[in-house]
Amino acid sequence: MTSISRVALAALFAATPLAAQLPIPAMHPRVKAAIDGLKTDNAWTIDNQISICEIAAPPFKEKVRGLEYRRRLQALGLTNVRIDTAGNVIAERKGAGGGPTVVIAGHLDTVFPEGTDVKVKRTPTRFTSPGIGDDCRGLAVVLSVARAFEKQKIQTLGTVYFIGNVGEEGPGNLRGVRNLFQNELKGKIDYFISVDGTGLDVTSRGVGSNRYKVTYKGPGGHSYGAFGRVNPIHALGRAIAQIGDLQVPSSPRTTFNVGVISGGTSVNSIPFEASFELDMRSESAEEVAKVDAKVQKILVDALNAENARWGGGTNGKAKLTMTIDTIGIRPANGAQTDAATIVATAIAAGKALGFTPATGASSTDANLPMSMGIPAVTIDGGGRGGDAHALTEWYEDTASGWRGPQWALLLVAALAGVR
Numbered sequence: 001m002t003s004i005s006r007v008a009l010a011a012l013f014a015a016t017p018l019a020a021q022l023p024i025p026a027m028h029p030r031v032k033a034a035i036d037g038l039k040t041d042n043a044w045t046i047d048n049q050i051s052i053c054e055i056a057a058p059p060f061k062e063k064v065r066g067l068e069y070r071r072r073l074q075a076l077g078l079t080n081v082r083i084d085t086a087g088n089v090i091a092e093r094k095g096a097g098g099g100p101t102v103v104i105a106g107h108l109d110t111v112f113p114e115g116t117d118v119k120v121k122r123t124p125t126r127f128t129s130p131g132i133g134d135d136c137r138g139l140a141v142v143l144s145v146a147r148a149f150e151k152q153k154i155q156t157l158g159t160v161y162f163i164g165n166v167g168e169e170g171p172g173n174l175r176g177v178r179n180l181f182q183n184e185l186k187g188k189i190d191y192f193i194s195v196d197g198t199g200l201d202v203t204s205r206g207v208g209s210n211r212y213k214v215t216y217k218g219p220g221g222h223s224y225g226a227f228g229r230v231n232p233i234h235a236l237g238r239a240i241a242q243i244g245d246l247q248v249p250s251s252p253r254t255t256f257n258v259g260v261i262s263g264g265t266s267v268n269s270i271p272f273e274a275s276f277e278l279d280m281r282s283e284s285a286e287e288v289a290k291v292d293a294k295v296q297k298i299l300v301d302a303l304n305a306e307n308a309r310w311g312g313g314t315n316g317k318a319k320l321t322m323t324i325d326t327i328g329i330r331p332a333n334g335a336q337t338d339a340a341t342i343v344a345t346a347i348a349a350g351k352a353l354g355f356t357p358a359t360g361a362s363s364t365d366a367n368l369p370m371s372m373g374i375p376a377v378t379i380d381g382g383g384r385g386g387d388a389h390a391l392t393e394w395y396e397d398t399a400s401g402w403r404g405p406q407w408a409l410l411l412v413a414a415l416a417g418v419r
């Protein structure tokens, strides 16, 4: 029957663009119960978000929060919970077999130094505290999803790892996920999901970044008596002025920022040292390399200009030196399209819950697996928030903050498969 086979053929073609998307088990009775439960138990998620946030976790000092995170995962009934050599908290929930291994992770670290007040301030609609969204939201979502899987006794086919990882923020340079992918779970991870921040969108492409600390050094001296000597802060100023004038493309979005400057000892001393920290980013590895090359030239030009300015004479003999230390290099990866299985499944899971996640590029823990060709996304944790990385960081759960954990659960279930 020609007409029927034509219909079948049309159906096949219609399905082709979505061929990579995995089935969404939203109607599976246990999964459905878990999704409903995440709405009912929304207060539990919020309580965890707040109480986790009130445990400080500066870069490289995530241990106290990590120990508590392990305790909470164990309290959910997860038996195999460990802390690896990097400090990642890893809970393993065994699959029945025959499915891919899925990691869902939130990051333990914040950008805030020791001594920062992390007490959460509350109004009826808003929670304010450094790290409340980035990434206490993600950590709470991961806990809630683990809890819902346990509560409803959902048997996945693939093993699922629930993880609180270290080292996501700048100084950590992705050391947590690096240890997962290169040592602890090397070769085992089929899909990686990071839950980071607020909203309901998905990061499907990696913004690369090069970060440096640049230091100029000289002999220093009295500002009056030794006038004529090379000045590291003047060199720094020359460099930053030129960096500030750099032109970069808006598409692919490419950025630069001098985020920290330091140096000098007093107003009447020629400093012996000055340094600044610089970050350059782009979704395109080529554009990162281009802006990096321009910056490298500027740094040398500034050094030479300051040395030339005070050339000659007794005081002019000592030259400035320059060192460039790498703070972090994150690989760019804009190659994962919306048709990739993990991205298409994340979008479909959102649609099954009534919203359409937008895809975008960012710099997250997912950069590392992406750069290794391992399917990875970073999803938002629901609710809304702002002022990330500032002391005024805030989170509002809105009327449907629970959509975040629901989405995360449905995505994990779809990727791992459910029996």
Ligand SMILES: [Zn+2]
Residues within 6 Å of the ligand: 107, 134, 135, 168, 196, 197
């Ligand atoms: Zn984050």
